[in-house]
Amino acid sequence: MTSKHHDPARRRLLQALGAAGLLTGTQGLWPAYARSERGAAGLNEAATRIAGGPPRDQSLDIHVRREWIDIAGGRAAAITLNHSTPGPLIELWEGHDARLRVHNHLDEPTSLHWHGLLLPFQMDGVPGVAFPGIAPGQSFEARFPVRQAGTYWYHSHSGLQEQIGQTGPIVIHPAEPEGISAEREYVLMLNDWTFEDPYRLLETLKQQSDYYNFSQRTLGDLADDIADSGLSATLRDRLDWGRMRMSPRDIADVTGHTYHYLVNGMHPAANWTGLFEPGQRIRLRVINASAMTYFNVRIPGLAMTVVAADGKRVEAVETDEFQIAVSETYDVIVEPQAERAYTVMAEAMDRSGYARGTLAPRPGMSAEVPPLRAQPQRTMVDMGMAMSGMAGNGDHAMDSDVMPSMASHESGHTAMTQKPHSMSGMTSSTGTGAVMEQAGPVIARHGPDHHGIGNLTVAEVERDRLGERGTGLEGADHRVLTYSQLRNVLPMQDRRAPAKTIEIHLTGNMERYMWSFDGVSYSDSTPIEFPYGERIRLILVNDTMMEHPIHLHGMFMELENGHNDRLPFKHTLSVLPASRVSLLITADEPGRWAFHCHLLYHMEMGMFRVVRVSDRTEADNA
Numbered sequence: 001m002t003s004k005h006h007d008p009a010r011r012r013l014l015q016a017l018g019a020a021g022l023l024t025g026t027q028g029l030w031p032a033y034a035r036s037e038r039g040a041a042g043l044n045e046a047a048t049r050i051a052g053g054p055p056r057d058q059s060l061d062i063h064v065r066r067e068w069i070d071i072a073g074g075r076a077a078a079i080t081l082n083h084s085t086p087g088p089l090i091e092l093w094e095g096h097d098a099r100l101r102v103h104n105h106l107d108e109p110t111s112l113h114w115h116g117l118l119l120p121f122q123m124d125g126v127p128g129v130a131f132p133g134i135a136p137g138q139s140f141e142a143r144f145p146v147r148q149a150g151t152y153w154y155h156s157h158s159g160l161q162e163q164i165g166q167t168g169p170i171v172i173h174p175a176e177p178e179g180i181s182a183e184r185e186y187v188l189m190l191n192d193w194t195f196e197d198p199y200r201l202l203e204t205l206k207q208q209s210d211y212y213n214f215s216q217r218t219l220g221d222l223a224d225d226i227a228d229s230g231l232s233a234t235l236r237d238r239l240d241w242g243r244m245r246m247s248p249r250d251i252a253d254v255t256g257h258t259y260h261y262l263v264n265g266m267h268p269a270a271n272w273t274g275l276f277e278p279g280q281r282i283r284l285r286v287i288n289a290s291a292m293t294y295f296n297v298r299i300p301g302l303a304m305t306v307v308a309a310d311g312k313r314v315e316a317v318e319t320d321e322f323q324i325a326v327s328e329t330y331d332v333i334v335e336p337q338a339e340r341a342y343t344v345m346a347e348a349m350d351r352s353g354y355a356r357g358t359l360a361p362r363p364g365m366s367a368e369v370p371p372l373r374a375q376p377q378r379t380m381v382d383m384g385m386a387m388s389g390m391a392g393n394g395d396h397a398m399d400s401d402v403m404p405s406m407a408s409h410e411s412g413h414t415a416m417t418q419k420p421h422s423m424s425g426m427t428s429s430t431g432t433g434a435v436m437e438q439a440g441p442v443i444a445r446h447g448p449d450h451h452g453i454g455n456l457t458v459a460e461v462e463r464d465r466l467g468e469r470g471t472g473l474e475g476a477d478h479r480v481l482t483y484s485q486l487r488n489v490l491p492m493q494d495r496r497a498p499a500k501t502i503e504i505h506l507t508g509n510m511e512r513y514m515w516s517f518d519g520v521s522y523s524d525s526t527p528i529e530f531p532y533g534e535r536i537r538l539i540l541v542n543d544t545m546m547e548h549p550i551h552l553h554g555m556f557m558e559l560e561n562g563h564n565d566r567l568p569f570k571h572t573l574s575v576l577p578a579s580r581v582s583l584l585i586t587a588d589e590p591g592r593w594a595f596h597c598h599l600l601y602h603m604e605m606g607m608f609r610v611v612r613v614s615d616r617t618e619a620d621n622a
Helices: 008-019 198-207 219-229 231-243 600-604 616-621
Strands: 058-071 074-081 090-093 097-104 113-115 139-145 150-155 167-173 184-194 259-263 272-275 282-288 295-298 304-309 312-319 321-324 329-334 342-348 354-360 427-429 436-438 442-445 461-463 500-509 514-517 528-531 535-542 548-552 557-559 572-575 580-586 591-597 608-614
Touching (some): 150 282, 150 329, 167 184, 167 282, 184 272, 184 342, 198 600, 500 528, 572 580
Parallel strands (some): 058 097, 184 282, 259 354, 272 354, 500 535, 528 608
Antiparallel strands (some): 184 259, 295 321, 295 342, 304 312, 304 329, 427 436, 442 461, 500 514, 535 580, 557 580
């Protein structure tokens, strides 16, 4: 590409200008909660603090427009919400009513989905599923009682509008004290921004799925691998990856080659800043509102205590870093004691760029930005290979560590049996440069069903990977959050045994850029039936070699991660490659609900289904 927006030298110049305070004109349409304020002391605190106030009903008008804005060091036509991107912070109060009126000033249909909120399905904001959409010049009112608290967000569910600015945060204050004390609160909304037309970007992926990946293996890597692992093991490794039509460096479909990574709409040189007084407890509400980017979040020099996931309280877990999938949210508490600045580092999982902000006791301060770490690589575990088949491993124990089935889906797939989630302690080599990884236990072998033309490959084995760190964090020398550490603060309310087990495979063909569930694209699918009032076990099996953040609208899922009656709630779950996870759902929200991968271009290319919660009579007559 020859666009100036992809010029590394230009990026370095922008960063230098930003550091020198010479970058101007880039804040015109940032939202109030992100925009820096100038006062007597110079650059004042970025007003991201939660306003709060007395509990009340909330009424808000949101105007959707296409406007030229200054963003990421350039100028672009974005979709704005009340003249800003991201859109305004929506504050709601549990136990009160919300009236959110969306006015469409675009020349195309639009929508807003209230991500993670419990509400009547007609208010959910998904065109073709919950309502027809909002035509140009028309308005829609979402009116509903607020039945929860926590950190959530909103975004368009129409085409690819989300990619060009149509996102915003939601904070819901609890009706009763929730036991999380903090003197200050900030929203940290992460986005990936591209100056490319998103439809052209998608066409590029369809024509060449690795177009944006500039870190493919080279002849030099081949020579190094032969020296480290030998000719036979290296050639076998290359043949394995070639058969899968993937490279071990295929970490992200879209990278920093076209993406600019933002915190509250601000790129790294602009340096979003939140103020604190030493000794204060600060609550950071981190929202990954990006279209395609997983982030690894850390604050060098500060421990973080995770207190909520996807808006729901969890028992406090102290950690130094966490990986946040697209559309997840985490609330963390930090307690800076020193009168110094701290960098909030959100590194793209593929290491192709980063977003960053600053916590500081005074305006204008900044801290060192850590360098990008080495790009991670996929492993044979991601490929779904049995450990005995991995070059250089020689340990066959994993072959016998396959759990027998306890339940089966109506289609005949094997279903998961609960098992304690702990690291196996095994260390294995990929056969390429001695890349090492601990692999979770095998819990099933895949059957003969390859799920049609929509799926290129099927994992040989499926592993429990809830105790594993996210991609690229396996070797970090500090604490890293895992799903196995999340534990609900409240005991399970619905203790019934599941009346129905449904198994769904996450499928794809990276070479043709096709994505689906069970090898069937959305256009050819039928609804997934959840009988109203029943307890459902949903099993997700990832047959692909990349992570998928799977989101269910309208209901929370309880992740079976070994914590008995304290299973954590999730509205989005990142399913690791070649893994198998089990979730419990109480189907108590009638209606039609979207169920999809939250990687925007995967959803657009077919990884989307409808879940229908209805009584048996309605299902039979549909």
